[in-house]
Amino acid sequence: MKSLNLTAGLSPAFRSQALWRPLLAFGLGGLAHLAFAPCDIWWLLPLALAGLMQLVERRSPRQAGWIGLSWGFGLFAFGIRWVHVSIDNFGGMPLLFSLLLMALLCLYLAIYPALALYALNRWFSQSSLSRWLAFPALWLLTEVARGWMLTGFPWLWSGYSQLEGPLSALLPIVGVLGTGLVISALAAALPSLLQRRWGYLSVPVVVVLMTLLASLYQPISATGKQVDVALVQGDIPQSLKWEPENLWPTLVKYQDLSRPHFDADLIIWPEAAIPAPEHLVREFLFQLDWGLSEADAGLITGLISMDTQKNFYNSLMVLGEDPNGPPMNPSQPGRYHKHQLLPIGEFVPLEDLLRPLAPFFNLPMSSFQRGDALQPNLLAGGVTLAPAICYEIAFPELVRQNTHEDTDLLLTVSNDAWFGDSIGPIQHMAIAQARALELGRPLLRVTNNGITAVVDHQGRITEQLPQFTTGVLRAPVELVEGRTLFAQWGQRWLYLLAIAMLLLAVGLGRRAQH
Known part of the structure; x- marks a missing residue:
């Protein structure tokens, strides 16, 4: 033929x-x-x-x-x-x-x-x-x-x-x-x-x-339980985010957006919502933690961690859950450190050679250390969450290995302001939906300027904030149980x-x- x-x-x-x-x-x-x-x-x-x-x-x-x-x-x-x-x-x-x-x-x-x-x-x-x-x-x-x-x-x-x-x-x-x-x-x-x-x-x-x-x-069935979440989208312009003079206006903005939702089970801020090393905002963290504890609310925020050797990590921190205050030691429970770092954006290969060539190789916070591949789930608002920061959500095995039978929710936080009004954030959202479908767990996605959304265990977006707006997405999330074959076998x-x-x-x- x-x-x-x-x-x-x-x-x-x-x-x-x-x-x-x-x-x-x-x-x-x-x-x-x-x-x-x-x-x-x-x-x-x-x-x-x-x-x-x-x-x-x-x-x-x-x-x-x-x-x-x-x-x-x-x-x-x-x-x-x-x-x-x-x-x-x-x-x-x-x-x-x-x-x-x-x-x-x-x-x-x-x-x-x-x-x-x-x-x-x-x-x-x-x-x-x-x-x-x-x-x-x-x-x-x-x-x-x-x-x-x-x-x-x-x-x-x-x-x-x-x-x-x-x-x-x-x-x-x-x-x-x-x-x-x-x-x-x-x-x-x-x-x-x-x-x-x-x-x-x-x-x-x-x-x-x-x-x-x-x-x-x-294989997945509803438990009949719900968690009330408030996902905060600050919409901080990327050109201002890392300016020192904009740090406190940013913190006040996130705090003011969150305060009306202290009756929620769980409040989540996006990746690096606190755009500074934690030692510079220690007093703010203690005050916020005290207010959350009084309201019996949990909050997860992105921030920059620093250990005793002055290594920096792109991290998540849980606030409002520990009566002794926020987990100020990076090795304490209640922390997650990003493992899958983004080349150029979070670390620079051959940095002695590349950094002098152009400002592109000197982006803000481009010298992070890597967290462990396997880390404990975060506990906040009465639920356990398997976190993934930004780029990590694109790695199925990494997310799967950190998702367990008792994991209630998947959580991914990001800052897609780097990519403006392009197809990048939409593709990023679709990747997150795939993780929810693969692992049979609802997923929360919280970003600086969109797409902030709630995804059910079948990968469908149930609630969403518009891009490029300041707002809080308040929604009930249905919890489920059971494990998919992919979750078991990878x-x-x-x-x-x-x-x-x-x-x-x-x-x-x-x-x-x-």
Whole structure:
């Protein structure tokens, strides 16, 4: 059978050039970003991946790698364009250099799909069946590598494209990475179906059956208990947040917003709501703690911790819960220190080399130390919370390992003011929704300028504050019990499955050669 001709209608002159395949791949990658928030056109990603598979068919490994690089560059150039808002607005670099830095970041991220396609055509070109098995395995392993190398960048993992689609039912079972594996397996089958290899019809049939069965899986049930929360969104402009003269106006603003809600069970302020090392605000913390204790309310705030060796941590602190006052020792219970730090924003690799180059490498509070990977849950307002600060919510295993059977709520705090009116905060919100769905727990998201929201255990936003407004989101949150399969098993078994698929693909390929 003839293969699907994606160049039909193009001029012979254009078709004769080696450039058309990378250009078309770039366009498909750019389209693929529409499958993610805020557009959520979930069916676009399997089609874009199927087109990528077709473009590399019967190409050399090197050609396949270039095509994969172009596809990845298109995905990330459009999909993470919000990063440039931060670089351009706060980096202090000329536009040309900030665009160059952004292009280098996208090229780096595009290396991972390039490696997947290179390996596919290097070792798995013998039969369509071996390619069908190998592609989803390679895609998963390269997504895992992207989420781990250089501290990891798991943004736009394939599974995040399905939050508004039917495959979202798989998230509590196999998580985001497992859902991405299913998407890529479906995509790998589509070119063969278009070539009328009807045996591959079993793939979408199995995917539909898996989705239907997964939708019947309901391990989580309501406890009948509620917690009354007040989520405070201060909307402090990023240009003012770290100015010393703005510290006390900021503290007064958060205190004044919170005081009418001291009758709530739990009040939460966002990441670094107190924008100063704690020793500078010690008196304020003691006074606030006393007021909360008198009202029998708990409060969790972001602040900058400092230990006796003068190491700084991006932290959360619980106030109003201990009769002896706030936990002023960073090693005391009632603290959480961020583990997954953001490169450049919270620590600078090769800082002796990079810091002198540009103001971008000297952003406020970019010299944090890392907290432990496993830390106790926070106890406040009568509930236990598994916290994740900002970027950490994008790491499923980190959040899962800190979520236990007696964890009542997931909590993520952030300051997305760095990214202005871009798609970044919306994608960040979608990532948090995925964690709630994977782990079967309601989630509270509290930010400086939006999106502040309450998410139920099915990943649905039930209450939300508008972006770029000052306000308090007061809402009851239904507590649940039970554990999802993902909460119990995590995603590491997927790595073994991918390796097994590759070994089987190798065996099938050798058999096809004989």
